[in-house]
Amino acid sequence: MHTKAPGVMRAKASADVTTADSPVRRGPERRAEHVPALTLFAHPRPYRVGERCLLEALADGREVALSRNAPDFTPPGEQLGGPLADPFLSRKPLRFIPGPEGRILLDPGEGSQVIVAGAPLQGVRELSAEEVTDGVTLELGGRVGLVLHLAEPGLEGSLAALDMVGTSLGLQRVRQRIAQVADLVVPVLIRGETGAGKELIARAVHEHSARRQRPFLSLNLGAIPKELAAAELFGARKGAFTGAVRDQKGVFLAADGGTLFLDEVGEAPPEVQVMLLRVLETGEFFPVGAHGPVKVDVRLLAATDARLEAQIDEGRFKAPLLHRLAGYVIRVPPLRERREDIGLLFHHFAQQELRALGAASRLHAGDASAEPWLPVGLASRLVRYAWPGNIRQLRNVTRRLVIDNRDQPSLRLDAELERELSAPSAASPGPPSPPPAAPAAPEVKRRKASDITEAELVAALRECAWDLNPTADRLGIARASLYDLIQRHPNIRTAGRLSEAEIARAHHECQGDLDAMTRRLQVSRKALARRVKELGLGGNER
Template structure:
């Protein structure tokens, strides 16, 4: 049962379930990404009270309760290192949110930066997700979530609770029992085959075969024979008749991945199959009827390929009887924790360390350290869920026998290479004697056009060529620093340096990267990347 807020709380309690009479809407939410009890990863709290102007949500050790979407059990964070004094969340202008941290309360960090007083986040930052670290032990993701009710039993094999994944599950159920072809769009590594299997398992053909084919991996010379079959002697090496994937999937589902890579002649044959329900084996003249549910997937822009005359428009129209979109991982960061827990459980079972997910000491350090959890949340994940699975395996196996997960230097560099900027605007501490308006004026942004070349150069030198620190120093967004550097005639970038110059400086500085940065006057991160590319290793 839902526990009540402590009686001494002066702020309004947070509800975790919306009224059934109200339409679903997006509200701020907190999702557990790391906790001393790892099984709590994925639990969520909806801050619905913030939808009302002037209302405040409070969060402490003892209240309110987090629960797994669709689940019945609800518990407060409960970690003994968290304070009973609550941190506060307040609505801000234009859909934003303010975080207030009292001096005698729990230490809170935002993506590694300690919060003193408060911080304000825009709606765009909430959409991207804001990592909050409490007492260096509990990591929460502050984000937007839907108030729509979720079922705990219809995950369809898809891990996650984000609004986009909920929508994907709904679309799968809408189309699964129909005979129309389905086109699944999504970046590589997002799990398009899992979606195709869910369509098959939820449809009337679930008892039939599910045949998966990656067109991009087939030989162009043999792709037609692989798909439609071939008669003996139809081509060199065809010593016997072969059925092909279409006939192998008869009565079931055929999943064609990377359909955008199909050669022109195969595209024409696919169109004919969709129109007639018949295939012509290579070397044959008699059509063979097939009863197949076709599900195709692509990470290509098929419309652009049509303009380039690489893909047939009629085939796209026939394949896309119904379209599904699988979101990239960077658009559903609240699912990173549950996905990590899912993959970690699989790996721990193979290593015989499954007990790590059920610790007995409530004061022990979290198995998933806060620093590692924040890195996972801030990484861009160009390889999506597949890459997260591989990173999880690397972490679990690389930390066998250790009390907590450890990130080696190579993986650390990978995760730090494409991380999001630290979100939020600093607010003046309460009772600091400075009006908030003055604090806002001090941290106000400037227009990048107001920054001259010499000022930019001096700021870079003062900040030791740390581009983020330089952006904060100048009061401009970090992307604008990159633009100004590219336009400047006074400043070089790491890509402007020759291999000989970098190697010579590396040797003269004995591999000290900080000395190299000061001598070459380029971004430290970019220089480090060039050093690695050249096979050098910094001390």
């Protein structure tokens, strides 16, 4: 049924697009270390969640057959594993077939029912490289849940867990960067969305540094009144301002010899920014109302979910301070970029809640024929949801599910959670983008991709800021059809086809501002961010 396609899916391949008049390279950019993998997010035996199977044969151009008897899935950090072994799954396999341009074909054969990304699999379906990069959920026989994604062989076992749950590429990169910088004294700027776990990263840096026995103090600059921020940070002398009835120490002095973590650093008032710059440059500061400097030895870690570069353009943040804070940058990926970690995180939080309820044994069921406590359909919805509140939101949803179903044999959504997980954000994850034009426009009638001209395609892409989801909706075609349509037009190229020199030049001319690079290159911001990260350039994004 197929021909061998060597070298398939050895990379994150982008299907986000731009246009250019110059010749383009055919085919997406490839990274040899990335191969497809399957990670369990639901199983009748809950302790198996997180087990993984690397599809290296598929990456080498050979088919992989998945059934209840093969291949083996291995727990994180271990060498030996076993097959899915659910007696209700068929022995007849689901076949993974390598295709061109990093695509993967799924052939259900005559085996168990398969649901792909929430839709039943009827006949052979082709998954694009972009879909695999984002992570695709597979439900087998209504009992077992897997996410098809990219992994890097050997990376899981190369680094300590650092008290972080998950084995995704994004999280492993974070662990790697922590290991690189923890024992140094340079300041670190941690960038990521709200709820993504930035303070956890800061604590890991401290705990793996030479200062681990010294204080670790945390201060959220967004949670204190701006007029009190300087005193909270640097202390104040008695009588320095109304209400200062005694000397105030300040967190910098309290953290002397240790580590200070400043969250929401973008909220620092202008006068505090000046004082922070001074202490970073000289190790000295003046308490409010003091006439002499105080010397301290503090490792400063800062975090933000703000676009500090935009604040600099608006005159609200000082560029020299950003350069000082960003001695080393760690980007925390949002949960929607870590789909293979969601099942493991859910069970981690569920175990905590069940332990508090005295029912921790729920997650240690040994009967493979039992009805799953976490139904695979619900688990798949959790994996596919966009999680705008990231790990914090997942923890809260897990708590609500466990408490609401504490006396039930399996978890079920109530009406409120049903609405939350059905919100539009579930289908449209990603960083903020320009608002869509004419939000009240009538629904576009479904069309054949072959009826769309190149000019119409380019116009739609530009109107939708190079975001493929709204572009497909505007044109009235499926997203998979949009990928095919882009491939058929030689004047439209994927972001993966941009040359390294072209990206590096734009990065230099735009001073690393990802939004400016996106406008200059006319390419999807999401795809460009991946390329910038892969090339090790470092984009200024939250």
